[in-house]
Amino acid sequence: MSARNTSAAASPRTSKPLDIDRTRERLDGLGLGFAADALERTLTESVRDGTTPQAFLDALLSAELEERETRRVGTALRLSSLPPGLSLAEFDFGFQPSVDRSKIDTLATGAWVKQSQTLLIQGPPGVGKTHLAVGLGVKAVQQGFSAQFYRFDELLTALKADAHLPPSRLRRKKYLSTALVIIDEMGFEPMDREEASLFFRLVTYRYSRGSILITTNKSVRDWTELLAGDEVLTAAILDRLLHNAHVMNIKGRSYRLRDLDHALGAQNDKR
Numbered sequence: 663m664s665a666r667n668t669s670a671a672a673s674p675r676t677s678k679p680l681d682i683d684r685t686r687e688r689l690d691g692l693g694l695g696f697a698a699d700a701l702e703r704t705l706t707e708s709v710r711d712g713t714t715p716q717a718f719l720d721a722l723l724s725a726e727l728e729e730r731e732t733r734r735v736g737t738a739l740r741l742s743s744l745p746p747g748l749s750l751a752e753f754d755f756g757f758q759p760s761v762d763r764s765k766i767d768t769l770a771t772g773a774w775v776k777q778s779q780t781l782l783i784q785g786p787p788g789v790g791k792t793h794l795a796v797g798l799g800v801k802a803v804q805q806g807f808s809a810q811f812y813r814f815d816e817l818l819t820a821l822k823a824d825a826h827l828p829p830s831r832l833r834r835k836k837y838l839s840t841a842l843v844i845i846d847e848m849g850f851e852p853m854d855r856e857e858a859s860l861f862f863r864l865v866t867y868r869y870s871r872g873s874i875l876i877t878t879n880k881s882v883r884d885w886t887e888l889l890a891g892d893e894v895l896t897a898a899i900l901d902r903l904l905h906n907a908h909v910m911n912i913k914g915r916s917y918r919l920r921d922l923d924h925a926l927g928a929q930n931d932k933r
């Protein structure tokens with residue numbers, strides 16, 4: 663909350679000081695606390711610039727809406743467990759030419775989340791799979807979708823803990839109820855039968871109901887091995903996941919090793 667003093671803005675016509683405390687209280691009383699905070703500044707600017715009453719009112723209401731939106735996004739991002747600091751704006755597309763920037767821009771509109779589609783990001787370590795997944799998750803939240811980020815092992819732990827819940831309670835769990843579930847790092851550890859069948863249940867439930875974004879270092883050709891060696895289950899999971907899916911294969915160097923690449927390059931140059 664900004665400091666509220668009782669200072670007054672000058673009235674446009676009379677230059678007589680105008681007490682704004684009462685107006686501020688009314689805005690507060692109506693639940694427009696951010697507009698109340700912005701009142702003095704907006705009024706002063708309006709007087710200075712000679713704007714119309716309608717423009718002043720519009721600026722005041724915009725201040726309320728913008729601050730509400732900022733708070734909403736902040737809260738939603740905190741609840742989503744998306745790791746902080748990974749935005750699309752900070753992704754260096756020049757470093758990873760196999761990432762199609764226009765494809766990312768299209769996905770960043772959130773239309774795929776609205777249509778409950780799947781996004782699979784495949785590639786070797788360090789190529790930016792998690793970074794892009796988080797960046798797209800942030801965009802989805804900014805567009806008003808709910809999102810939840812899980813590392814794959816965390817998701818399995820949650821699925822196992824909830825395995826015996828009745829469907830009515832299960833449906834309220836975030837991995838089923840949010841518009842977008844991001845599952846990061848699938849493929850490091852193969853699943854046992856119970857885990858594979860819980861994962862199947864998740865994919866089946868979300869199919870056509872909500873989006874799934876998966877990052878993995880394993881090609882879908884190797885998923886049978888990942889899913890407890892069960893070919894039938896793997897086929898059923900892939901059938902649902904890949905229907906209406908976007909698949910991105912990132913081929914390139916690890917961003918984590920770029921400094922090492924530079925250092926090795928410099929050493930070779932000296933030889």
Ligand SMILES: Nc1ncnc2c1ncn2[C@@H]1O[C@H](COP(=O)(O)OP(=O)(O)OP(=O)(O)O)[C@@H](O)[C@H]1O
Nearest residue numbers: 752753754757758786787788789790791792793917
């Ligand atoms: N093109 C890029 N531009 C800027 N930063 C990048 C880029 N690619 C990766 N990074 C950064 O490099 C680090 C590793 O990237 P990230 O974790 O996304 O890789 P990954 O493909 O998920 O790797 P892993 O398979 O090991 O999980 C992160 O700090 C990420 O922000």
Ligand SMILES: [Mg+2]
Nearest residue numbers: 791792847877
């Ligand atoms: Mg990763």
